[in-house]
Structures are given as C-alpha cells and as structure tokens.
Amino acid sequence: MIRERGNSHGELQSYLEANRQSLTNYCRHSLYEKQHLEDAIQSVIAIVIEKFALFERGSDFRTWIFKICTNVVYNINKKAARERRHFISLSEQVEDAVAELQQEFAYDELLRHPDKVLAHVGDEMQEALLAIPGNERAVFLLKTIAGLTCREIAETLEIPIGTAMANLFRARAKLRVHLSEYAKQYGFLDNNVREDSKNGLQDH
Amino acid sequence: MDCKIIRKYLMLYLDSELGPEMTFEVSQHLDTCGSCQRLFDQEARLESHIRSILSRPADGDGILWRRALQKAARQSRRQSRRRVLYPAAISAGFALFIALSAGFWFYPSIFLKHHELDLAAFVDAEHTEFLKKPSAHFAAFGSNTEIVEYFRKHLSRDFMISDIEGSEAVVRGGNLCNVNGCGTAHLICDVGESLVSVFWLKSEDQAMFPDVQRRLAIESPTIHCKVAQHQFYLRQTRDALICGIGAIDSIRLQILVDNLCRAEGARNEYLIYPSQLKPAAADPRMTAEMVEKIT
Numbered sequence: 001m002i003r004e005r006g007n008s009h010g011e012l013q014s015y016l017e018a019n020r021q022s023l024t025n026y027c028r029h030s031l032y033e034k035q036h037l038e039d040a041i042q043s044v045i046a047i048v049i050e051k052f053a054l055f056e057r058g059s060d061f062r063t064w065i066f067k068i069c070t071n072v073v074y075n076i077n078k079k080a081a082r083e084r085r086h087f088i089s090l091s092e093q094v095e096d097a098v099a100e101l102q103q104e105f106a107y108d109e110l111l112r113h114p115d116k117v118l119a120h121v122g123d124e125m126q127e128a129l130l131a132i133p134g135n136e137r138a139v140f141l142l143k144t145i146a147g148l149t150c151r152e153i154a155e156t157l158e159i160p161i162g163t164a165m166a167n168l169f170r171a172r173a174k175l176r177v178h179l180s181e182y183a184k185q186y187g188f189l190d191n192n193v194r195e196d197s198k199n200g201l202q203d204h
Numbered sequence: 205m206d207c208k209i210i211r212k213y214l215m216l217y218l219d220s221e222l223g224p225e226m227t228f229e230v231s232q233h234l235d236t237c238g239s240c241q242r243l244f245d246q247e248a249r250l251e252s253h254i255r256s257i258l259s260r261p262a263d264g265d266g267i268l269w270r271r272a273l274q275k276a277a278r279q280s281r282r283q284s285r286r287r288v289l290y291p292a293a294i295s296a297g298f299a300l301f302i303a304l305s306a307g308f309w310f311y312p313s314i315f316l317k318h319h320e321l322d323l324a325a326f327v328d329a330e331h332t333e334f335l336k337k338p339s340a341h342f343a344a345f346g347s348n349t350e351i352v353e354y355f356r357k358h359l360s361r362d363f364m365i366s367d368i369e370g371s372e373a374v375v376r377g378g379n380l381c382n383v384n385g386c387g388t389a390h391l392i393c394d395v396g397e398s399l400v401s402v403f404w405l406k407s408e409d410q411a412m413f414p415d416v417q418r419r420l421a422i423e424s425p426t427i428h429c430k431v432a433q434h435q436f437y438l439r440q441t442r443d444a445l446i447c448g449i450g451a452i453d454s455i456r457l458q459i460l461v462d463n464l465c466r467a468e469g470a471r472n473e474y475l476i477y478p479s480q481l482k483p484a485a486a487d488p489r490m491t492a493e494m495v496e497k498i499t
Contacts, residue, residue: 016273020269021259021261021265022259024261024262024265024268024269025258025259025260025261028262029258037268038268038271038272041268041269041272041276042272042273042275042276042279043276045272045273045276045277046275046276046279046280046283049276049277049280050280050283110250111243111246111247111250112246114246114249114250114253115253118250118253118254118257121257125254125257125258141258143219144251144254144255144258144259145255145258145259149219149220149221150219150221165216165221168215168219169215172215172251175254176250
C-alpha cells in the first residue's frame with residue numbers, strides 16, 4: 001500500500017503498525033472534536049509517508065512521529081479555535097514546582113481506592129483531560145500513552161526538560177483532583193478519607 | 205532522607221526519571237518506610253489504571269486506522285504525481301512556448317498558413333449567403349458587355365472579359381457587394397459541379413484586412429487557406445486583390461484565380477476571361493427566375 005523512496009516501505013509499515021494504538025489513543029485524547037480523529041490520523045500518516053525518506057535511521061521513530069502528531073493535533077484544534085498553545089517556561093527548579101503543587105492539589109482519597117473510581121469512569125476521563133491546558137495534556141499523554149521519557153517528551157515538544165517534568169506533574173495532579181471530585185460527586189469515595197490521608201502525611 | 209523530600213521524587217522514581225544516586229536513595233527509603241512504600245504503591249496502581257484506561261483500544265479503531273492509511277496512501281500518491289507532473293508540465297509548456305516563439309520568428313508562414321484570415325472570413329460569409337439565397341446575389345445581365353459595363357461603372361475600373369483557355373469555369377453571373385466596407389465585384393462561376401465565388405478588391409483595400417496585409421508583406425503574393433468547408437485562394441496583382449472561395453479542391457481554385465489574374469498588370473485593368481454566360485438549368489440550386497435573368 002505504501003510506496004516510498006529511500007527507506008523501505010516495509011520498514012515504515014512496521015513502524016506505523018508498532019505505534020498504531022498509541023498514536024490513535026494519543027490523537028483521540030488530545031482532540032477536542034472526536035470527528036476529527038480520522039482526519040488527524042490520515043494527516044499524520046500522510047506526512048510520515050511523505051517525509052519518511054528524510055527520517056534518519058537510528059533516531060527514535062516514536063519521538064519523530066509523536067512530534068508530527070502533536071503538531072497535527074494542534075493545528076486541528078487551532079482550526080476549531082479551541083486551544084492556544086503556549087508552553088509555560090518555568091524558571092524555578094522542578095523540585096520547587098513539585099512542592100508547590102503538592103500543597104495545591106489533594107487527591108489522596110483517590111489513591112486509596114483507585115479501583116472504585118476508575119471502574120465507573122467513562123467519558124469523564126476525556127472531560128478531565130480536556131480540562132487540562134494543552135501543553136500539560138500533551139506531556140501527560142506522551143508519557144502515559146506513548147511511554148516517552150521526559151527527555152524524549154522535551155525533544156518532541158521542543159521544550160526544556162524541566163518544563164516537561166513540571167507540566168507532567170501538573171497534569172497528573174489536576175487529573176487526579178478532577179477524578180476525585182467526580183468520585184465525591186457521585187458518592188464513590190468517602191470525604192473522611194482525605195483527612196486521614198493528610199494526617200498520615202503530616203506524621204512523616 | 206526525610207519522607208517529605210522522598211515524596212517530592214516519588215513520581216519521578218515511578219517514571220524512572222531519577223539519576224542512579226537518587227534512585228538508590230528513594231529505593232532505600234521505600235524499603236524502610238512503610239507509609240512511603242504504601243503511597244508509592246497507590247500512585248503506581250492509580251497510574252497503571254489511568255494508563256490502562258487511556259491505552260484501551262476503542263471499537264472500530266482497526267477499521268478507522270485502515271481507512272486513514274488507505275486515504276493517506278492515496279493522498280501521498282497524488283502528491284507524488286503532482287511533484288513529478290507539475291515540473292514536467294511546466295517544463296514542457298516552457299519548451300513549447302520557446303519552440304513556438306522560435307518557429308514564429310524564423311518561419312512565420314508555417315503558423316500563419318492555417319490562420320483564418322479576416323478577408324477569407326468575410327468572403328466566406330458572402331459566399332455562404334449567396335449559396336443560401338442565390339437570386340438575391342445576381343444582377344440581371346444580358347451579356348458579357350453588360351456585366352463589364354456594370355462593374356466598370358460602379359468600381360471605376362476597366363474590365364475585360366475574354367475566353368479562358370483550357371478553363372472549365374463558366375460564369376453564371378455577378379453583382380456588386382460590400383466586403384467589410386469595400387465595394388467589391390462578386391462573380392459567380394460554375395466549376396464542375398461546384399459554385400465558386402470570385403471577388404475583386406482594389407489593392408489599397410487590403411488596409412481593411414490586417415491579416416492579409418501582414419501575410420502579403422512577408423509571403424509570396426498568394427495566400428491559400430481553408431475557411432470552414434471552403435477553400436480560399438487569394439492572389440495579389442499590381443492593382444487588385446483577386447480571391448476565390450468555394451467547395452472545390454485547392455488546385456482547381458488556384459488555376460481559376462490565376463487565370464483571372466494572368467494578364468493583369470501590363471494593361472492596368474481587370475480581366476474577366478470567361479466569355480460565356482451560360483444558363484444553369486441543370487443546377488438545382490439555380491432558380492428558374494435566375495436562369496431567365498441570366499439568359
């Protein structure tokens with residue numbers, strides 16, 4: 001199906017096949033409009049086919065394809081005028097940001113009973129993800145779905161590694177808070193659990 | 205190390221993002237601290253759950269992927285073709301333009317030969333009109349003398365009619381007509397089974413026909429072309445433009461017009477050679493009234 005000069009098309013097909021599910025899920029969870037999913041995947045594949053001859057053997061295909069994917073998703077979201085892309089550059093040390101965030105967000109109750117909550121999660125996960133700013137969401141999805149390291153994420157998104165780490169932490173914390181609120185709202189968790197958890201942390 | 209410090213690095217430890225020393229430190233602490241170990245396990249479990257939810261394939265993902273792949277492959281093929289064809293088409297167009305320009309510069313006659321002349325278009329319209337309504341285009345001439353006198357009077361020119369040696373043309377009649385504002389003698393000849401119109405224009409009338417003027421300036425004093433279904437042949441003499449048009453082959457048309465022009469020049473007069481005005485009873489295109497007028 002795919003004919004390409006330079007690098008063999010068999011190689012390209014195997015690369016695409018290996019990243020098929022993660023690419024699809026990444027696009028699905030990044031797009032505001034679900035109906036753009038097929039267009040996004042098609043655009044990514046078309047670009048990959050076109051540029052594959054330029055892809056350097058030995059470099060990381062995942063980083064390359066997710067970079068393309070992020071740009072395609074960003075462009076599609078931008079067309080819908082739903083998202084702005086501005087990566088926040090943190091001047092502080094990552095540790096400071098993490099400490100600050102630990103005080104800001106509390107999701108201890110979710111930690112105790114993740115099964116209870118996540119067993120009921122459906123579209124709420126998607127809603128929670130879309131509530132996170134685009135740059136943080138991109139980092140989080142690249143980590144969770146694509147399994148990239150922070151260094152690879154930083155390379156993919158062309159941001160400093162510290163920023164990638166901070167965005168990842170923020171995204172995780174916000175997602176957990178959102179899921180906790182959802183759980184409390186629908187009675188999946190007991191509010192008292194949170195206090196117990198706080199006390200436990202203060203003990204140490 | 206203090207639990208608060210360890211917990212700062214817990215997620216980085218979970219992601220295997222810490223350096224070797226810090227990884228060792230956190231690992232050592234988790235072995236000794238049950239609370240931190242519990243928190244780490246919870247985080248890992250939650251993270252694993254979230255990952256499993258987000259990585260779960262949706263229904264129809266396979267179909268969607270295959271469809272997107274096919275579309276992308278088609279799109280890529282189209283783009284590849286465009287990448288090849290566009291420069292080729294542009295190059296070919298440019299080469300053709302250069303070739304045509306060079307050809308027009310060095311051999312203009314080749315390009316002008318099949319160009320529909322303005323004069324040819326006018327006389328073709330006149331001839332076609334005649335074929336539709338022959339009676340309207342015939343003057344009632346009783347003899348050669350009358351037709352000569354008629355043209356001489358209206359065109360202020362001398363005409364002479366004599367026999368054409370070896371010509372198969374027979375004059376049916378004639379009239380004056382207006383070709384693009386120029387008073388023109390229009391003679392109808394019967395050549396074999398076809399009717400041919402012959403037009404006389406003054407030489408200076410060529411100013412009214414820029415195409416003819418340009419071609420006569422760069423070519424021989426004859427022009428041959430085809431207009432619609434008719435052959436057109438024009439010959440320039442010293443004082444006149446004589447052209448014939450009709451549905452006959454080009455050689456016979458050329459012989460007819462050349463014969464008409466043969467003696468022109470020396471005596472500064474137009475020569476109309478066919479001497480006989482014959483009735484055309486056998487020609488279904490001629491009406492009885494026309495035949496009577498001609499005879």
